[in-house]
Amino acid sequence: MSNPTDIVTDDIAPLAPTAETPAPRTGHFAWIDLRAVPGALRDAVVQSAIHHRIDGIVSDDINLLGDLPPTVRRVLVRSGDADEIIDTASVDIVLSEGGDGAPAVAATVETGVHVVVSDADTLRDACEAVRRTPWTVLTFTDPTKIPLEIVIAAAENSGGHTITVVNDIEDAEIVKLVLEHGSDGLLLSPRSADDVATLAEVITPSTDRMELTELTVTKVEHIGMGERACIDTCSLLEKDEGCLIGSFSTGMFLSCSETHPLPYMPTRPFRWNAGAVHSYVLVPGNRTRYVSELQAGQPILAVRSNGSVREVRIGRVKIERRPLISVTATTDDGRTVNVIAQDDWHVRLLGPGGSVNNVTELTPGDRLLGYAPTESRHVGLPITEFCDER
Template structure:
């Protein structure tokens, strides 16, 4: 599931200056949507590139598909119904939802997506949200006295009928929304003036999207100098933490954890944006479980960064340096008895993760336990496939 963060920036937030601050923060933080009033759509487009959802507050009006040559910058990506209507309680809910003005507006055809905005003021509003979800592309639900129970009910009942957006005011609430019933809401609508809270909410989204890998130990069986080869340094646009690195190896099924060059030494300055990853033929793991050859990496590509606990994130390649350097062949045996290898530069600055801590490849010996990721899956052009491939 792809998660998303929406930021609320309509006229309930305040004047344009207050709304603009939220929109600017959303753009800078990497939020996916802003929710504004229809008249602010063009202003948002002028500020930057972000998806725009716009409240319809004028009832049964001419929809955009009926307008004559509307300007693209004035069109939102989605209209939202419910503000100053039945969805937010301004108008009482009808006894029979078939006569609902909000639902009637949602059912009208339009090339622009439609969303429903519902404040959960009681069980009737929860039922109303379910009815709206049957016709809405996006269903935004705002909890009041109760938040978790209505969200659990809606997650269980709505299924894949709509994109469910849960209203939150903090990153902690967003984390709960993304984890509820182990399925979670598809998105959150954050309503706060605190820029840091919006940024933390985006961080929560990113963390929810990332893989967490089970790393294991491989035992070094051989380590020997093998002469020179074309070695690849991957310089990213991000700084690595001390316990982070990349997964690289000669065999796609078994990738060795190689630390980033974050450690200081008496002779060489640290390069906390760099992983000295090995020879050009080796694989490197990419986001969402793919691999690339190190020789294929280019500026702008994404690679996967991993820490020693298996937590992953993405980094953008800024530069790839390929130079001829003396190399070691490192052979390991997995817990299951499989044999894997990689080539790493013969230098003290290249470090791997062992049971005894971070260790230079020049200090490795047979019998040492090295951290690795093992996945006995064949790959074709970097994608996992169900076929037999022999690597040796």
């Protein structure tokens, strides 16, 4: 393959506003390609796509598209030399194969092209298409995501949309994240109706938030030696971002990342000096895990002081023997919670408004942030049952 970095896109004219230019869109969307879906499976896939509000369905059969409801975009694929579409009431977008230019259709129908990117020349074609055509479907023959990055950069502020063909759900998750923005759309030929549901989850933006509560410190004790864990993540954490950790499943403290200045050592904004190895930590799916169980590559929740949540991946968990300090607090409804951390000034817990509190300087009456669900836990999952944690 020719060197894709040789492509220059600055001289490509942006998509001129026309009646067929799609309205601005936020977030990601998905299209389902029915062309390779067996007939026996097709109805189930279509119904799943409609149920999960998939944005578009792609087919080369205009009769199939004509039966679809108006809640889904109907995308008809045709060869570049096909006759003009007459029944435009059955189609929303006409997609031309081969990238030879947008097909000539009625003004009420949007147009798009499909470009197979396999070398520097076809990459240049894709960059031109995405700035001149409302919809550009991209197939990349090589496993590297560098060509997609270049096309995404070319599409910036152009008004056109990129839709990348993905092989499976794992590929969809990767393509969604390329250059942080990712491809606008994902085109999948599903192997089952379940693939459609999972694809819908991939493109759904995370709106997770934690309902954090204020905790009042009641007791601070130096308890001697024990093992504690540092959690190194694959992400750079914000100054008010932490992980939720505690001795009890019904109460966790917001542990501060090492994003604030430290004496004698640089900051490590990817790390939480989390807590003792017995501690619970909150991970995606409303589950808890013991700190000692965590391993490289696993997901963990990063939580900010305003309650916003994101998933980050663990790069390493480092367990070492250190002096420990026990911090006990109460919730506003009188429940007792606890966390045991390394007994050192540089270990910090977050408080209201993102305040940073060194554990060795905590005193009764100090206010901290935490999470205090009412459910107990069994094998990390919430369950309503009697459980007395002390």
